[in-house]
Amino acid sequence: MTNKEIWKPIKGYENSYQVSSWGRIRSLDRFVFKGSDKVKSIQKGQIIKPWLNSDGYLRVCLCKKGFKKYKKVHRLVAETFIPNPKNKLTVNHINEVTTDNNVNNLEWMTNEENINYGHRIENIKNTMSWKIKQIKNKTVVNIFNSLHEAEETTKIPRQSISYAVKHGTHLKNYMWERG
Structure with a gap:
């Protein structure tokens, strides 16, 4: 071309x-056509x-x-x-x-x-699979390789964990952050 x-x-x-x-x-x-009188x-x-x-x-x-x-x-x-x-x-x-x-x-x-x-x-894996830190009293108690792994281990739905990460809210007495 x-x-x-x-x-x-x-x-x-x-x-x-x-x-x-x-x-x-x-x-x-x-x-x-503009205005109420529809001027062309x-x-x-x-x-x-x-x-x-x-x-x-x-x-x-x-x-x-x-x-x-x-x-x-x-x-x-x-x-x-x-x-x-x-x-x-x-x-x-x-x-x-x-x-x-x-x-x-x-x-x-x-x-x-x-x-x-x-x-x-590969790009999707890298952008969608972020490490997750589970924090209690300002101490990291777990690091997960993905939301899926965090869900499997903690039995907390990954959508809830993702929400807590994005909004900086407590979930099940833990703070959650991207690692």
């Missing part, structure tokens, strides 16, 4: 929005600033006839620029950086291919 930025209309929003091969989204110049005026198009969703992906809000839809940027890029003859459902980030939505960094995959791709399983 080329390094030149190419803009194409977003399917279903052809007269309102475009997506670029670099992973940017823009609105187009359009007429809007032109609204200039602009680059839309995406936000990082809690799942680590960039999203944008697209509006059509007063209805808002929230879309993931990488999916808009893939649907617009990358052929998908086998109708695969998942868009993969080749370099595993979920905010890099350049068309050269995206590819279609099956869900199974995506789960087994690259360092994903």
